[in-house]
Amino acid sequence: MQLTLDGDVVRADSRARERFYDSRGYGRVRDGDLDLAPVEAAHLCYRGDIDAVDGMDTRELLASGAVSAVDFLVYKDLRDRGFYLTPAREGWVDEPGGVDFVVYPRGQGPWDDAVAYRVRVVGERDDVPAAALGDCALAVVDEESELTYLDTNTRTVEGTSAADVPGVRGELLAERVLCWDPPAPLYRRAFYGQRLDEDAVQLSLVEAAYLAREGVLSVDGGEPSDAKRPSSARSADGGADAIAERGRDVEGDRFDRRLRVYAALRDAGVVPKTGFKFGADFRTYADVESVDDLGHSELLVRVLPADHAFEPRDLALDVRLAHGVRKTMVFALVDDGIEWVQVERLTP
Amino acid sequence: MQLTLDGDVVRADSRARERFYDSRGYGRVRDGDLDLAPVEAAHLCYRGDIDAVDGMDTRELLASGAVSAVDFLVYKDLRDRGFYLTPAREGWVDEPGGVDFVVYPRGQGPWDDAVAYRVRVVGERDDVPAAALGDCALAVVDEESELTYLDTNTRTVEGTSAADVPGVRGELLAERVLCWDPPAPLYRRAFYGQRLDEDAVQLSLVEAAYLAREGVLSVDGGEPSDAKRPSSARSADGGADAIAERGRDVEGDRFDRRLRVYAALRDAGVVPKTGFKFGADFRTYADVESVDDLGHSELLVRVLPADHAFEPRDLALDVRLAHGVRKTMVFALVDDGIEWVQVERLTP
Known part of the structure; x- marks a missing residue:
């Protein structure tokens, strides 16, 4: 069987189309003949279905760089797992942008309409821009050629926590605000701060900045509100500026990003608490009625600028830890708005 | 009872010495009278044992900055846990350097010789120089004023893994080396690389650089050694330079640091494999005889330059993850030599 490498496409005839496309989902049909991506041809070589492409076997295809080793490893792994898949090239699949392979549900192929995974292949040392996450699965090939799949999806975050605080x-x-003899709902119902003892509650700077902006907290001579205020009635006073300035002193820009995410979570009915013990910005509770009945926190949230580029190893670390403590890892990507991206381990 | 703040010492009389030092281990005796650190005086105030220091109660001592909130929180926590402890001041304790409190075993005090913990107090946002780790416990106060204790100790790393490879x-x-039809011991006995299948083993660049330097591996026209070589017989050939150069291309200086740590582990009888899935550089196996009987890897190793400064949150993340997968987190600090520092969660 004659296969020739023509630029970045391997051309094959109609007999190859019958054997490889019609029955096993390799390549793309062109005028009744078959086009294969080099990685597909390398896999057919590797399986012994064809002998060579332009005289090169799998070994030579890899050694020459005609086929990238990471692409080949992921392609082979997905085939080994029983999937048919198509290289995400313009004209070969719908919406090829941002991914390398489109994977079909088991038992289906390129002639069907369903898609199981859109897979982006990443080497352990490649940066992954945050903007690339969401609606794709990362297949990370580590330095020892082992694969880790991470599913990434945009999502919303919401809950039912809501408590008025006097x-x-x-x-x-x-780096904190100390409230002596605070009203009980501050901690017990709304779960702000951490008790020093029965008589005092310590607030983090981000909690304090939020509460001051909401007109609930007053520090350093700012005026306390002595009535409950709905959360829409913002006050510029109460020391909010002084607290935010302190936050910026100790954290830089990160403080403003974290405050925006904190506020967005509170406004969505979710209680954020520090995620320090998990190496994250926040852990979150979606349905707090009382601290006596807290339940399990559901999410770990890491706050990042939207133009952040991940090292795959950091992603693996976060996702592994979250999984180990039965939480879901969510990245809050902050730009003009906030995009929430959930990343989880995936076994295709 | 009269207590006066004199610079950074609170002076008290012999009656105070009897009440607070002799029976409860506060302060340091000076000419029969008692010197207290402000944090100790603040704690006595907080407990109601004294009313004020120079007219200031706990609240005012904290608000004025005379006593740091993080020091107070850690001091209080350790007292709550039943320990006596002494501020690590020159002349107050032996070797005060690098720590904030010397903590005695429960039931003992400053009049005894034993030390349970040497504690360094760290705010969540403070950098911790790597050189500060080892022979101390970190008490990290997070932004919500919760405490996490981390025990840090220097250690050695050794094992019994040793296998000759033809x-x-x-x-x-x-970013990898592919060996077609390699000798079986390469993977099965010595646990180098990862099998692509029965006929091929993939080596990471760091594994390949080490093996080439040992004279075992030859790539790109380097001469293969066709006999077993003891690990002391180094060869400069076999492509070691080309591999290391490729490593530097893709990882920069980090590659050389990782190669040195990799070599030190192998030379100590420990098999390092990638720690990617755990967000680390290596996981290690101390006693490999065959890959068919591997057992559990014991350590997670992160390689860092010796002048690295940790963010406490990153430390918390690493240690938490390692604990969750029943491994011990070890930092390999690379300078002229390699220092191994183990960090573990601690409940005092």
């Missing part, structure tokens, strides 16, 4: 006064210390 | 040829691809 006005409270606090003292701004270096 | 000479092998490989092909250098972009």
